[in-house]
Amino acid sequence: MSFHPQMAYGAAFHKSSRALEDEGPAFVYTPENRARFDEIVTRYPPDRRRSAVLPALYLAQDQEGYITANAIRHVAELLGITRADVEDVVSFYTMFYTRPVGTFVLQVCRTLPCAVNGAERVTESLVERLGIKPGETDPTRTFTLLEVECLGACDRAPVVMVNDAWHECQKPEDVGKLIDDLRARGDAALSGCHHVVERKG
Amino acid sequence: MDPILTRYVREPKAFTLDFYLQHEGYDALKLALTKEPDQIIEMVKASGLRGRGGAGFPTGMKWQFVDKKIEPRYIACNADESEPGTFKDHLLMERNPHLLIEGCAIGCYAIGAKIAYIYIRGEFLHVQHVLEHAIDEAYARGFLGKNILGSGFDCDVYVHRGAGAYEAGEETALLESLEGKRAQPRNKPPFPAVVGLYNRPTAVNNVETLCNVPLIVAKGPQWYAALGPEKNGGPKLYCVSGHVKRPGVYEASMRITLRELIEGFAGGVPDGHTLKAVIPGGSSVPILMPDQLDTQASFDGIQKAGSLLGSAAIVVLDDTTCMVWLAENLLRFYRHESCGKCTPCREGTDWLHQILRRIERGEGQMRDLDLLTSVANNIAGKTLCAFGDAAVTPVLTTLKHFRHEYEAHIQEGRCTLPASWRARQMAGTKH
Ligand SMILES: Cc1cc2nc3c(=O)[nH]c(=O)nc-3n(C[C@H](O)[C@H](O)[C@H](O)COP(=O)(O)O)c2cc1C
Numbered sequence A: 001m002s003f004h005p006q007m008a009y010g011a012a013f014h015k016s017s018r019a020l021e022d023e024g025p026a027f028v029y030t031p032e033n034r035a036r037f038d039e040i041v042t043r044y045p046p047d048r049r050r051s052a053v054l055p056a057l058y059l060a061q062d063q064e065g066y067i068t069a070n071a072i073r074h075v076a077e078l079l080g081i082t083r084a085d086v087e088d089v090v091s092f093y094t095m096f097y098t099r100p101v102g103t104f105v106l107q108v109c110r111t112l113p114c115a116v117n118g119a120e121r122v123t124e125s126l127v128e129r130l131g132i133k134p135g136e137t138d139p140t141r142t143f144t145l146l147e148v149e150c151l152g153a154c155d156r157a158p159v160v161m162v163n164d165a166w167h168e169c170q171k172p173e174d175v176g177k178l179i180d181d182l183r184a185r186g187d188a189a190l191s192g193c194h195h196v197v198e199r200k201g
Numbered sequence B: 001m002d003p004i005l006t007r008y009v010r011e012p013k014a015f016t017l018d019f020y021l022q023h024e025g026y027d028a029l030k031l032a033l034t035k036e037p038d039q040i041i042e043m044v045k046a047s048g049l050r051g052r053g054g055a056g057f058p059t060g061m062k063w064q065f066v067d068k069k070i071e072p073r074y075i076a077c078n079a080d081e082s083e084p085g086t087f088k089d090h091l092l093m094e095r096n097p098h099l100l101i102e103g104c105a106i107g108c109y110a111i112g113a114k115i116a117y118i119y120i121r122g123e124f125l126h127v128q129h130v131l132e133h134a135i136d137e138a139y140a141r142g143f144l145g146k147n148i149l150g151s152g153f154d155c156d157v158y159v160h161r162g163a164g165a166y167e168a169g170e171e172t173a174l175l176e177s178l179e180g181k182r183a184q185p186r187n188k189p190p191f192p193a194v195v196g197l198y199n200r201p202t203a204v205n206n207v208e209t210l211c212n213v214p215l216i217v218a219k220g221p222q223w224y225a226a227l228g229p230e231k232n233g234g235p236k237l238y239c240v241s242g243h244v245k246r247p248g249v250y251e252a253s254m255r256i257t258l259r260e261l262i263e264g265f266a267g268g269v270p271d272g273h274t275l276k277a278v279i280p281g282g283s284s285v286p287i288l289m290p291d292q293l294d295t296q297a298s299f300d301g302i303q304k305a306g307s308l309l310g311s312a313a314i315v316v317l318d319d320t321t322c323m324v325w326l327a328e329n330l331l332r333f334y335r336h337e338s339c340g341k342c343t344p345c346r347e348g349t350d351w352l353h354q355i356l357r358r359i360e361r362g363e364g365q366m367r368d369l370d371l372l373t374s375v376a377n378n379i380a381g382k383t384l385c386a387f388g389d390a391a392v393t394p395v396l397t398t399l400k401h402f403r404h405e406y407e408a409h410i411q412e413g414r415c416t417l418p419a420s421w422r423a424r425q426m427a428g429t430k431h
């Protein structure tokens, strides 16, 4: 990522402009997450526990909703690496949040194949509907809106990822319904992938 | 050619072990375990299989380069699939996961590795669940784990989830990421085959590449090579997206032409529009023009036409596409995804994007065009990894074929392409 002073960083989530949220609440894994962590580290050589840092951070993020400084400390201690090592990783990868996000994180893909199919209008429609800009969370903390790069489902453009679920072929006029559905039914409204292989004809 | 890799993907139970076993599943692994590892490498070499991740490097050769004197060795399967326009690997993993697992096991056997890590991009969580379930099934029936099928060969397959970084798809950056660090590439040489994961010899192979290995073992290298033109054997998955009526993944022999793929399989551009340009291999390769549609969509065919097959991500653009806008869109992607390790790429992608943005807004000047070329030439060939060359391609190729659109933007202070209004209105950009 560029660190040029003239750079317009755009969405406040950009990795280079993130600051850690104070210390956050005290953090230790729940017993279930600790058990999963203990299983995950066995996949890597004993002297390479650091390899488990991404899965370990996902566990922390699932538990707390975002990565706090205390979570970083906990993960660093468990892996036997420094906090700086963990923070280095957290600040590089875009899927870790360093401050609270909404219940539903809406990620609109904006890369070329989605863009030529109207992705920017999908974003506009969401901006209008939610009253927040990309990078922001609404006051009720229900929705966070983000623009992301190619999600790898360009045949179903435009794609909006809601938390970990894909919503494909989203028209600007559809996303209003998506928002209503999420409000009304919560997680049950998440769809996921419906893959079909095209055939000639 | 009838689909092979994707033959059963529409079957509801295609991803289960039972279904796979009913359709000759794991027969190739059984056969492979009766041969010597070197024989498998010879078969893969004879088949001419070329890597499906982007570079088209012969897989057998890569496996041969793996240093057999050093233990342990690893396979790192590249399931990062982040090149814009590419969406084939997750289809294989979601609908035919056992094929990949079988490919990983045979690959490990061939190079003498005991562990394969499948590095899957973070956004594919639903795919990861399917894959992990399939791996559990394979362990339960003895196709993975200790002493596989009584052969004395041990093999573990683990899924490792990335966390949102395009650059993690570059093979050495992928290894760094697997080691728990930032996804920033290493200097090459040494190549991963010699110094790879944990400094041990490692074969980094794309998902589709590994899915071809069981076919080669089961049906023989000659059969495999004969599926396509010379040096471009086997089945190939094509991802067609953009302005086409039926975007999707299409499997074909590499004898197929771009025209057959775009106009035949994908139904051509929407009615009332004409084709303007085709990006044949992901966001980072040169544009081909409509008069080049009869190009054979093979590694060599596309290269002869002046572009690259890359990840076979065919992005089709009709007459509503403004090429300045296109370059701006892609450079925003590259600026965002640059890993920041080397200066020309980190700073240069930002400069390119800034210049493109001001031209796009109608605030550009004629000298900006030379500036674009100059910045691009100061990135290309001067970076640590191939990302730098990739990032400047959209700029240079649109300047080459559509310089008049840049000039019109600058002279008129806006986009003058009448047809582009539809796309622009769709995209909602202010004009
Ligand atoms: C910037 C960059 C991004 C890449 N992304 C991917 C990717 O997402 N998936 C992939 O399979 N290969 C990707 N590659 C290619 C890999 O570096 C590597 O060549 C490939 O995984 C080798 O596997 P193969 O020989 O089976 O193709 C990328 C390369 C570069 C330079």
Ligand code: SF4
Residues within 6 Å of the ligand: B167, B184, B185, B337, B338, B339, B340, B341, B342, B343, B345, B346, B383, B384, B385, B386, B387, B388
């Ligand atoms: S070329 Fe770009 S992506 Fe590659 S190492 Fe340099 S900064 Fe990173």
Ligand code: FES
Residues within 6 Å of the ligand: A109, A110, A111, A112, A113, A114, A115, A149, A150, A151, A152, A153, A154, A157, A158, A159, B084, B085, B086
């Ligand atoms: S461009 Fe949106 S999913 Fe690929």
